[in-house]
Amino acid sequence: xxxxxxxxxxxxxxxxxxxxxxxxxxxxxxxxxxxxxxxxxxxxxxxxxxxxxxxxxxxxxxxxxxxxxxxxxxxxxxxxxxxxxxxxxxxxxxxxxxxxxxxxxxxxxxxxxxxxxxxxxxxxxxxxxxxxxxxxxxxxxxxxxxxxxxxxxxxxxxxxxxxxxxxxxxxxxxxxxxxxxxxxxxxxxxxxxxxxxxxxxxxxxxxxxxxxxxxxxxxxxxxxxxxxxxxxxxxxxxxxxxxxxxxxxxxxxxxxxxxxxxxxxxxxxxxxxxxxxxxxxxxxxxxxxxxxxxxxxxxxxxxxxxxxxxxxxxxxxxxxxxxxxxxxxxxxxxxxxxxxxxxxxxxxxxxxxxxxxxxxxxxxxxxxxxxxxxxxxxxxxxxxxxxxxxxxxxxxxxxxxxxxxxxxxxxxxxxxxxxxxxxxxxxxxxxxxxxxxxxxxxxxxxxxxxxxxxxxxxxxxxxxxxxxxxxxxxxxxxxxxx
RNA sequence: GGUCCCAUCGUCUAGUGGCCUAGGACUCCAGCUUUUCAAGCUGGCUACGCGGGUUCGAAUCCCGCUGGGACUGCCA
Numbered sequence: 001x002x003x004x005x006x007x008x009x010x011x012x013x014x015x016x017x018x019x020x021x022x023x024x025x026x027x028x029x030x031x032x033x034x035x036x037x038x039x040x041x042x043x044x045x046x047x048x049x050x051x052x053x054x055x056x057x058x059x060x061x062x063x064x065x066x067x068x069x070x071x072x073x074x075x076x077x078x079x080x081x082x083x084x085x086x087x088x089x090x091x092x093x094x095x096x097x098x099x100x101x102x103x104x105x106x107x108x109x110x111x112x113x114x115x116x117x118x119x120x121x122x123x124x125x126x127x128x129x130x131x132x133x134x135x136x137x138x139x140x141x142x143x144x145x146x147x148x149x150x151x152x153x154x155x156x157x158x159x160x161x162x163x164x165x166x167x168x169x170x171x172x173x174x175x176x177x178x179x180x181x182x183x184x185x186x187x188x189x190x191x192x193x194x195x196x197x198x199x200x201x202x203x204x205x206x207x208x209x210x211x212x213x214x215x216x217x218x219x220x221x222x223x224x225x226x227x228x229x230x231x232x233x234x235x236x237x238x239x240x241x242x243x244x245x246x247x248x249x250x251x252x253x254x255x256x257x258x259x260x261x262x263x264x265x266x267x268x269x270x271x272x273x274x275x276x277x278x279x280x281x282x283x284x285x286x287x288x289x290x291x292x293x294x295x296x297x298x299x300x301x302x303x304x305x306x307x308x309x310x311x312x313x314x315x316x317x318x319x320x321x322x323x324x325x326x327x328x329x330x331x332x333x334x335x336x337x338x339x340x341x342x343x344x345x346x347x348x349x350x351x352x353x354x355x356x357x358x359x360x361x362x363x364x365x366x367x368x369x370x371x372x373x374x375x376x377x378x379x380x381x382x383x384x385x386x387x388x389x390x391x392x393x394x395x396x397x398x399x400x401x402x403x404x405x406x407x408x409x410x411x412x413x414x415x416x417x418x419x420x421x422x423x424x425x426x427x428x429x430x431x432x433x434x435x436x437x438x439x440x441x442x443x444x445x446x447x448x449x450x451x452x453x454x455x456x457x458x459x460x461x462x463x464x465x466x467x468x469x470x471x472x473x474x475x476x477x478x479x480x481x482x
Numbered sequence: 483g484g485u486c487c488c489a490u491c492g493u494c495u496a497g498u499g500g501c502c503u504a505g506g507a508c509u510c511c512a513g514c515u516u517u518u519c520a521a522g523c524u525g526g527c528u529a530c531g532c533g534g535g536u537u538c539g540a541a542u543c544c545c546g547c548u549g550g551g552a553c554u555g556c557c558a
Contacts, residue, residue, distance in 0.1 A: 011558050047557055104555075116484045118554060135556045153487070162485055162554095170556040177558050201486065201553045230488080237550060265494095268507090272495055276506045295495075297488050298551065305494065305508040315521075366520040376519095424517070442517045454519040 003036030012055035015248035041073035117164035256370025385451030448477030
């Protein structure tokens with residue numbers, strides 16, 4: 001008895017959807033929890049009109065980012081066209097299929113109010129020959145029922161009479177999803193079909209195809225185990241839409257989510273580890289994951305929770321790891337990849353790696369996304385900060401006491417010992433002289449030096465920035481205020 | 483319309499007849515801490531959709547209702 005063989009079979013018709021990412025992950029879990037598990041990536045690219053090569057790259061790179069390593073692939077379903085054609089020929093010869101020249105309009109017109117089942121079997125007994133206008137349909141049994149044994153949902157029964165004679169191959173000869181997928185699953189000796197719940201209605205059709213294929217080929221291939229994952233939905237409880245929802249896995253990478261955090265969150269959508277702890281190491285997830293334990297109901301993809309988990313993962317990193325992992329956002333010139341559409345606000349020459357290493361710990365505990373780093377340390381790498389006008393107006397321009405504070409600081413900073421603790425004391429003392437509590441006293445200085453009212457701890461920042469630079473910025477702010 | 487799936491805090495979930503006056507996590511709120519912002523700590527709000535059964539006992543089993551969703555393509 002060999003291990004589980006699973007496949008993730010996306011179609012390259014858009015960004016790599018987070019729902020797809022979760023399907024891929026759950027498949028991968030099943031493969032990796034056995035020493036002899038096998039994981040295939042199969043690109044289902046038979047619909048030439050909608051598929052684009054760049055989307056394939058997106059799938060491959062996103063999976064690699066998430067660490068979902070493959071045992072095989074990416075395979076192209078289009079490469080298996082001969083096998084699909086062979087399946088059609090055999091099924092046709094076996095009497096399981098028939099030609100049909102009905103157009104969509106024909107079917108629609110005949111259906112009228114009675115919409116069950118979709119196609120009325122009009123061509124079933126017409127004995128049509130193959131032509132450019134004929135598609136191929138499957139003769140669905142008109143009695144009995146088909147039961148899908150689903151690992152997550154249990155047995156789901158479909159009456160065969162409500163399943164129409166669905167199209168198996170287009171008039172162009174291209175074999176469609178139901179059969180192409182089944183043929184490839186048989187050839188790949190797939191044992192577990194783990195996919196989104198939207199495919200549940202396809203399962204009985206595919207089971208019929210599977211056993212018909214067993215008949216006509218004489219190969220008695222065992223049916224795979226099915227597991228239909230609950231959908232990922234948006235706030236309106238609708239299936240996540242590529243058009244309206246932020247579903248592109250790539251964009252999460254670009255924003256600075258950590259792959260480990262992303263995987264951990266994805267796993268929590270529909271599954272939960274034993275005990276009260278949700279953030280668990282990957283090895284534990286792989287070991288404990290069970291399809292039988294997957295929840296039945298749709299889950300909302302909650303970016304807030306994802307972000308929280310990401311922040312925790314960031315804080316768990318060592319400072320060295322943090323510096324290393326932040327490279328794409330702070331020194332893309334040193335990095336193997338760059339987040340798209342995110343320009344670093346300083347040049348290679350202005351960047352100071354040593355300085356960044358020193359502020360890194362201060363930044364690390366205040367961010368949730370790596371993409372937040374640049375805005376937080378920007379002021380270190382320019383002669384003058386990029387001034388937030390609203391902050392400047394509020395904290396300095398419209399506040400005479402604040403300006404007194406800056407003047408006092410300029411005078412005092414000239415010969416004070418330049419270290420954070422001393423600066424802290426001095427600012428506190430200066431503030432007291434002006435009747436300001438520390439939080440008020442530090443605000444104008446922070447604003448003048450960093451250009452913002454929020455940021456890393458001020459006195460540590462001043463120490464790193466240096467005396468001259470700090471005083472120059474304070475003077476400049478005073479100028480601007482008058 | 484038809485078929486199928488689903489139903490515990492706002493969200494993700496734990497819970498498989500008694501351990502549940504329903505647990506954890508996120509969010510939110512309050513407080514503490516505090517050089518800003520975060521983080522951290524403490525506390526709080528809030529849920530078994532409704533109605534019937536079964537049972538000594540039901541969030542857990544059964545039925546009905548209601549609600550939500552998926553599918554219903556010569557897309558996947």
